[in-house]
Amino acid sequence: MRRSIDAFVGLLALGVLWLPLSVHAEGEPETQRESFDEAVEIRGAANSELSGSQERVENLSDDTDKLLTQYQSALRHHESLRTYNRQLDALIVSQESERASLEEQTDQVELVSREVTPLMLRMIDAVEAFVSLDVPFLAEEREERVLDLRKLMGRADVTEAEKYRRIMEAYQIENEYGRTIEAYRSTLDREGQTVTVNFLRVGRIALVYQTLDESEAGVWNQEARRWEPLDGSFRTAIRNGLRIARKQAAPDLIRLPLLPPERGDS
Numbered sequence: 295m296r297r298s299i300d301a302f303v304g305l306l307a308l309g310v311l312w313l314p315l316s317v318h319a320e321g322e323p324e325t326q327r328e329s330f331d332e333a334v335e336i337r338g339a340a341n342s343e344l345s346g347s348q349e350r351v352e353n354l355s356d357d358t359d360k361l362l363t364q365y366q367s368a369l370r371h372h373e374s375l376r377t378y379n380r381q382l383d384a385l386i387v388s389q390e391s392e393r394a395s396l397e398e399q400t401d402q403v404e405l406v407s408r409e410v411t412p413l414m415l416r417m418i419d420a421v422e423a424f425v426s427l428d429v430p431f432l433a434e435e436r437e438e439r440v441l442d443l444r445k446l447m448g449r450a451d452v453t454e455a456e457k458y459r460r461i462m463e464a465y466q467i468e469n470e471y472g473r474t475i476e477a478y479r480s481t482l483d484r485e486g487q488t489v490t491v492n493f494l495r496v497g498r499i500a501l502v503y504q505t506l507d508e509s510e511a512g513v514w515n516q517e518a519r520r521w522e523p524l525d526g527s528f529r530t531a532i533r534n535g536l537r538i539a540r541k542q543a544a545p546d547l548i549r550l551p552l553l554p555p556e557r558g559d560s
Contacts, residue, residue: 477539
């Protein structure tokens, strides 16, 4: 378009130059001057019109470039939105699948909870019965542990997994008693009096006590469910056993009374 305008301006200039020469050849000097002035005015008007047209063309070109830039930007934004929407669609599908999986797991948890809770209650009953029938060492501590488990089962803020873990922990503690040696100080009811004594437990095969002044000792008879006195020949053995259990002496063989189980009539 710019080349067409330049060609038009050139032709118009030739016409203007030719016009005064023609007028000069045919007309009078005054007439020739008026014609020349008129031609100059026409040329100036044409130049002004051409300048305005060129400016409008340039403005239109700038506007076109801006619109093209905006259009290209809109296309890129549109493509970005399409990509984002595709990603959202995939995310929604994944979330729906996860939600369905969680709902299924929740249903399974509720089913397991309904089945496991009665089992855990029976396990606590079994621990309580075992403690009441076992050799009576650390009786208060073990009974308190069972009581804590029953309170735990009634708490809504504790998960089923934690309840089960605590019950299994109690089972493990009871199991460990059968493989360890222990010395502790507690009280003993003797003939209506409460006496402080030292207890020595060797697994579950022997539970003996000795008074603090070592003047008296006894052994638990599990079959008869009672304490039986020991003579003074066991005084040193019990003392050594207490020291070994408290890690005050190196492990060594000790002589302790082991009561044989009573046999029924044949």
